[in-house]
Amino acid sequence: MTTYSGYMGKVILLDLNTQTTCEYPWTDKDRELYIGGKGMASKILFDNLTGEEQAFSEDNLIVITTGPLTGTGAPCSNRFNISTLSPLTGITTSSNCGGNFGHYLKKAGYDALIIKGKCKEHTWIEIKNDKFTFHECGELWGMKVTESQEELQRIMDESRNCRVKCGILSIGPAGENLVKYAAVISGERAAGRAGVGAVFGSKNLKAIVATGNHEVPVDNVAMNDKHNLKWTNTLRKHPLTGNQLPKMGTAGLVSSMQVRGILSSRNYALGQYDDFDMVSGETLAEDYNIVNKGCMSCPIKCARTVNVKGHNVKGPELETLGLLGGGIMNNNLEKILQWNYELDELGMDTISASSTLAWAMEANEKGLWKTGLEFGKITNISKTFNDIAFRRGIGDELAEGTRWLSKKYGGEEFAIQSKGLELAAYEPRRSVGQGLGYAVSNRGGCHLNGGYLVIVENLGLHADPQTPHAKADFCMFMQDLMEAVSLGGQCLFTSYAVFPGFLISKPNGIITTTVNKVIPFLGPVVRVLNKFPEIASFHLWLIPHTKSLHYVTGMRMNLGKFLRTGERSYNVERMTNAKFGVSAKLDTLPKRLTDVPQDPKNPKTKVPLEKMKKVYYEARGWSKDGLPTEKKLKKMKIV
Amino acid sequence: MPFSINREKCIGCDACRLTCPTQAISGLQYEKHVIDPELCVSCGLCADFCENKAIYDNRGKLAEFCSWEDWGIPEVDAEICTGCSLCVETCPMYVLKINEPEFHGDIRTHAVLTDKDLCIGCEKCAARCPIHAIKIIPRV
Numbered sequence: 001m002t003t004y005s006g007y008m009g010k011v012i013l014l015d016l017n018t019q020t021t022c023e024y025p026w027t028d029k030d031r032e033l034y035i036g037g038k039g040m041a042s043k044i045l046f047d048n049l050t051g052e053e054q055a056f057s058e059d060n061l062i063v064i065t066t067g068p069l070t071g072t073g074a075p076c077s078n079r080f081n082i083s084t085l086s087p088l089t090g091i092t093t094s095s096n097c098g099g100n101f102g103h104y105l106k107k108a109g110y111d112a113l114i115i116k117g118k119c120k121e122h123t124w125i126e127i128k129n130d131k132f133t134f135h136e137c138g139e140l141w142g143m144k145v146t147e148s149q150e151e152l153q154r155i156m157d158e159s160r161n162c163r164v165k166c167g168i169l170s171i172g173p174a175g176e177n178l179v180k181y182a183a184v185i186s187g188e189r190a191a192g193r194a195g196v197g198a199v200f201g202s203k204n205l206k207a208i209v210a211t212g213n214h215e216v217p218v219d220n221v222a223m224n225d226k227h228n229l230k231w232t233n234t235l236r237k238h239p240l241t242g243n244q245l246p247k248m249g250t251a252g253l254v255s256s257m258q259v260r261g262i263l264s265s266r267n268y269a270l271g272q273y274d275d276f277d278m279v280s281g282e283t284l285a286e287d288y289n290i291v292n293k294g295c296m297s298c299p300i301k302c303a304r305t306v307n308v309k310g311h312n313v314k315g316p317e318l319e320t321l322g323l324l325g326g327g328i329m330n331n332n333l334e335k336i337l338q339w340n341y342e343l344d345e346l347g348m349d350t351i352s353a354s355s356t357l358a359w360a361m362e363a364n365e366k367g368l369w370k371t372g373l374e375f376g377k378i379t380n381i382s383k384t385f386n387d388i389a390f391r392r393g394i395g396d397e398l399a400e401g402t403r404w405l406s407k408k409y410g411g412e413e414f415a416i417q418s419k420g421l422e423l424a425a426y427e428p429r430r431s432v433g434q435g436l437g438y439a440v441s442n443r444g445g446c447h448l449n450g451g452y453l454v455i456v457e458n459l460g461l462h463a464d465p466q467t468p469h470a471k472a473d474f475c476m477f478m479q480d481l482m483e484a485v486s487l488g489g490q491c492l493f494t495s496y497a498v499f500p501g502f503l504i505s506k507p508n509g510i511i512t513t514t515v516n517k518v519i520p521f522l523g524p525v526v527r528v529l530n531k532f533p534e535i536a537s538f539h540l541w542l543i544p545h546t547k548s549l550h551y552v553t554g555m556r557m558n559l560g561k562f563l564r565t566g567e568r569s570y571n572v573e574r575m576t577n578a579k580f581g582v583s584a585k586l587d588t589l590p591k592r593l594t595d596v597p598q599d600p601k602n603p604k605t606k607v608p609l610e611k612m613k614k615v616y617y618e619a620r621g622w623s624k625d626g627l628p629t630e631k632k633l634k635k636m637k638i639v
Numbered sequence: 640m641p642f643s644i645n646r647e648k649c650i651g652c653d654a655c656r657l658t659c660p661t662q663a664i665s666g667l668q669y670e671k672h673v674i675d676p677e678l679c680v681s682c683g684l685c686a687d688f689c690e691n692k693a694i695y696d697n698r699g700k701l702a703e704f705c706s707w708e709d710w711g712i713p714e715v716d717a718e719i720c721t722g723c724s725l726c727v728e729t730c731p732m733y734v735l736k737i738n739e740p741e742f743h744g745d746i747r748t749h750a751v752l753t754d755k756d757l758c759i760g761c762e763k764c765a766a767r768c769p770i771h772a773i774k775i776i777p778r779v
Contacts, residue, residue, distance in 0.1 A: 073725055073769020100728065160662075165728060213677030229770040232721055291739045292748055296728060297769070299721030301748055 002028055005219035006068030006552040007036070008109050011044075014125070016203055017058070017117035019134050024114055032555060033637060035487040036067040038094045039569030040112060041083035045092050046572050046638075051579030055087035055195070056178065056202040058118045064169075064208075065112040066102040067489020071216040072224065074548050075232050076491035078103055078296040080186075086194040086443070087202075088180040088352065088401050089420035091577045093194035093443045096486060098295030099186020101210060104167030108212030119204040124152065124170075127210040137206050144345040145172040145185045152209055170207035171197040172347025174389040178202060179399040181352035181422075185344065188303070188314045189295060192349040194421055194443055219554035227551055231544045232299045239505040240460065240496045245302040246292060250318035251281030253459060257322070257426065260458040260465070261598065262434075264427040265326035266375060267358035268416045268590075271427040271598045273326030279333050281318070288337060289315065300493055308341050316340040316350070322425030323354035328361060329375040342382060346389040352401060353385065355422035359402045359415055360394075369409040413591035419444035419582070428589070428607050429598040431457045433471035435607030437479070439587045440616055440626070442573045448492055451478035456519065460499050462507065463519035466604045470523030472616035477526050477563075481543070484566030488549055498542045527619055533560035533567070568636045571620075571628045575638065584626030587613060641676035642685070642702045648693035655685035655694065660759050661731045680731055680761035682710070710760025711775035715750045719772035722748030726764035726773060734758050 002009040011024040024044070034040045041063040053059050062084045069077040080102025086093035105113065108127050122137035135155075140148055148170050156164040168186060175182035175197030182197030183190045191197075200206075218224050236242040244252050254276060257263040261271040277283065284304065290312055294301035304315030316324075316336055320343075324336045343350045363369040371394050372380060387395025397405060402422055406415035416423050421444025428435030434457065437450025447454070453475055457465035485495045503512050529536065536559040539546050543559060550557040574582070588594075589609055598605040617624065621632045633639045644655070644664075651669040663679040666672030674685075674694075686694045687704035694702040713726075713735070727735045727750060734757045735750050752758060755778065765773040 073723070073767070075721075075723070103728070163733060211677075225769060225771065229719075232770055236721070294722075297723040297725050299723060301722060 002031060004028060004031055004068070004553045004555060005217040006072060007031065008106050008111050008214060008216070010110050011112040011114065012110050013114045013116070014132065015117045016115060016119045016123070016205065021132050026111070033565070034569060034572075035549070035565055036111060037065050037079075037487040037489055038081045038083065038096070038483065039487045039565065039572070041065045041081055041094060042092070042569055042573040042576060044112075044114060045083055046576040049085065049092070049576060049579060053085055055085045055090065055199055059116065060085045060199060062115040062196070062199055062203070063112065064105065064115070066106050067487060068553050069548060070102045070489035071106045072218050072552050073297060074224075074228055074488075074490065074552065075235055076295070076298045076300060076494050077489050078298065079486070079489050079491055080105065081486070082184060082191045082196045084196055084199045085580075086196070086421075087178070087198045088195040089444045091419060091444070091580045091582055092573060093196065093421075094449075094573070095184070095191035095193050095196045097184070097186055097189050097191035098298070098491065099167070099169070099189040100296050101167035101169045101186040101208070102489065103296060104165075104210040104212065106216055107214050108210045109214045113208075115203065115205070117203070122204050122206055124207040124209065125205070126156070127208065127212070129212045129214070141176065141206055142173065145170060145347050146345060148172070148207060149185075149187070152207055156209060156211070164211055166209050166211035168207060168209050171200045172345060172389070174198075174346045174348040175201040176206070177389060177391045177399070179348060179388055179391065180401045180404075181349040181356075183347050183349050185347055188293070188344075190344065190349075193351065193446065195349070197347050218552050220551045224548070224551035227544065227547055231548070234497060234544070235299055235494065238497050238501045241300050241493055245300050245493065248281035248285050249292075249302045249304050249315070251284050251304070251316065251321050253318050254280040254321055254325075255282060256459055261430040262427045262454065262458055263322055263326055264423075264425050266329055267327065267362045267414060268423070268427060268592055269414075270326075271430055275331035276326060278331040279321050279325035279336060281321075283333060284315065284321070288333070295491070298491065300491075302493065306337050308337050311341075313341045314344060319425045320350040320354065323351060323358065327354055327358045327425070328381075330378050332378060335378055335381075339381060339385060342385055346385065348385070348389060351424055352422045353388065355416055356398050356402050356405070357381065357384065359405060359411070360398060362414055363405070363409055363411050366411065368411050369405070416590055416592070417445050418589055419586050421445045423447070426454045427598070429593055429605050431465045432468055432607050432612065433457055433465070433475055435589060435593060435609060436471055436475050436612040436616060439589050439609055440475070440613065442570065442577060448482065449479070451475040452482065452492070453478060455496070455499070460496070460504055461512070461519065462516045464516075467520050468608050468612045468615075469520040470526065472612050472619050473523045473526040473530060474519070475616060476530050476619050479570055480530070480563050480566035482566070483569050484562045485545055487565060487569060488545060490545065494545065495543075500542065529563075530619060531621070533563040536560035536563070564636070568638060571633070571636055572638050574628060575633070578627050584613065584617070584624065587626055641674060641679035642681055642683070642694050642696055643674055643676075644672050645693045645695060646671050648691050650691055652690065654688040654690070658684050658688045660684060678731060680759055680763065682759050682761065705760075708779055710758070710778055711762065712755050712758045712760060712778050713752055713762075713764050713773045714776045715752065716772045716774070717747065717749040719770060720749035721770065721772075722750065723769070724750070725767050725769065726750050729763045729767040731761060731763065732757050732759055735764055
């Protein structure tokens with residue numbers, strides 16, 4: 001039970017070995033410190049993992065958490081988080097998904113679900129209010145994602161003799177066959193990164209279906225409704241969330257990335273792709289997009305629906321376009337749409353799959369591993385993806401990811417991964433702050449967990465992308481802010497509005513130019529805010545999340561507290577990872593990005609990682625080994 | 640608020656189950672019937688058919704039928720609606736959906752009522768809308 005609104009007040013521990021459930025102790029104190037979502041999951045993993053576990057061992061936990069804002073109608077608040085020990089990286093991972101499962105998990109009466117043990121048979125779980133039913137899979141095991149979700153919906157409807165509204169979470173063949181970067185899919189949206197799907201597969205768990213009739217309580221309904229309307233209108237007026245994302249989706253960034261030289265091409269050897277306009281967001285919007293789609297309760301609607309062979313299916317995101325376009329030197333957009341659909345159906349992370357493919361192409365070119373995969377050759381790619389999902393032929397090895405492959409065959413300098421997780425499509429050599437983010441990010445080479453500084457350096461503002469000045473402090477600030485935003489259950493795109501609209505819509509205006517010039521000198525100012533967030537004991541109109549949390553939960557909240565919560569969540573995840581051997585030594589980037597300049601004539605176009613890392617650890621108050629000190633942990637009330 | 644069936648009065652005639660528009664009532668003939676509170680939208684149609692007056696509302700009063708003409712229908716203000724689809728997920732009759740305009744550069748997504756004859760006027764959509772973009776208007 002809880003005194004705060006916005007929560008259902010129950011966290012359930014599900015033991016697959018005995019097929020029993022019990023309540024997990026999660027107090028109001030924990031709610032104040034970690035809010036929900038990823039922070040809550042990190043804390044649960046921190047308390048329960050010892051460092052001895054393996055991703056596929058029975059004692060690994062899957063923690064599915066929702067935020068207090070989920071189901072309250074706050075904009076973009078329908079996201080849930082899955083955290084577990086990743087088979088790809090060997091450390092903890094968190095994967096965020098916009099499907100409707102989180103909403104229905106709360107309707108069933110739970111804030112979070114912790115899953116441990118392993119089913120003896122292939123199983124799917126039905127949750128209806130307090131009732132947990134374990135069903136044997138039968139023919140469901142082996143089905144592709146959409147087919148399995150339709151079948152589950154049919155079973156639910158048949159059992160109740162009417163159409164049942166429910167949230168479904170399921171894995172595809174890739175997860176069943178333990179592909180190291182398999183995804184978990186809810187509706188059309190995926191919790192894709194770092195192989196959470198494979199952990200489901202290793203536990204013989206095909207799917208979870210949740211339904212129920214609880215309502216999410218809101219503390220101050222009138223103020224909350226007013227605030228939501230105002231916030232929604234702000235998002236719709238902002239040039240990024242109200243214009244670019246609805247018009248072109250994330251794919252719209254391809255063109256700006258090309259201009260700024262950060263569109264990864266040819267397995268990150270280049271930062272520009274000559275045929276970029278054939279795979280850009282504009283081409284996708286004009287020629288293929290049928291309708292905008294998006295997550296529940298989202299006013300932005302950045303997802304696309306495209307037509308592939310007569311079916312209306314989900315369109316690709318920027319990462320997929322970049323990595324399956326320039327990344328493998330392919331200019332055929334129609335093929336990308338088809339592969340994106342196939343990868344979703346097989347239940348695989350498109351970023352890691354395409355990055356592994358690009359590595360294999362380069363290894364083949366250099367004669368390290370002869371596979372027949374070549375840059376620009378697109379005839380065998382569809383087959384390769386299927387081989388990966390079913391672990392056939394070369395697919396069996398490709399399913400292990402680039403770190404494993406490069407250890408076996410050599411070529412580690414061009415294995416584009418950090419801590420085992422493949423990087424996203426943003427080339428960091430012309431966005432060094434983003435490079436720092438990739439290296440220090442908790443879950444490995446992730447653009448979002450790394451602070452997404454590319455928006456300050458290239459895509460939103462244009463602060464000098466080559467200078468390391470102030471990048472470490474901004475990196476920490478953005479990481480903590482984005483972490484805090486996701487704790488409430490909200491989409492990171494809502495944090496775009498932190499940059500006032502006029503800075504984005506007038507990139508050459510006097511104010512914008514001045515801001516861009518000043519940013520590299522703002523390090524000390526941001527450092528003070530990072531160190532003493534308590535000084536910001538107010539709500540800031542650019543970050544409406546704090547007010548929303550206050551109105552929904554009834555918690556005392558302000559900007560400083562909000563940032564501190566983000567920092568705490570980030571640190572507790574780092575501490576869990578430390579149990580699995582993470583330290584400064586693992587915060588690395590491949591040599592291609594740190595030692596080889598992107599432009600041979602400009603030696604500055606590489607990531608000065610070691611220099612920035614040192615400042616970053618200082619800014620975070622961590623030791624030289626890159627770990628939070630005892631004093632820091634006590635200050636943050638983690639121990 | 641959902642209705643419930645008084646077990647002592649119910650004779651299992653099955654009339655309510657057959658008439659319920661949201662299929663919220665279950666039970667075999669000559670056995671006691673129950674109403675699923677999750678699905679019940681309190682339209683009172685079952686109360687109208689129940690010969691034994693066995694159906695009550697949540698305050699313990701005898702349930703009353705609200706005539707079909709009196710059921711309101713939702714009107715979505717397309718200018719305000721953001722297409723967040725919370726109402727679509729809430730609608731028990733599946734008569735709300737998000738519009739699917741053909742894409743031409745700039746589009747606005749919003750909820751639309753697909754079939755007003757199937758709408759049972761439960762007003763759940765209007766209550767659920769976080770930004771009050773849905774008004775209930777008279778059906779006729």
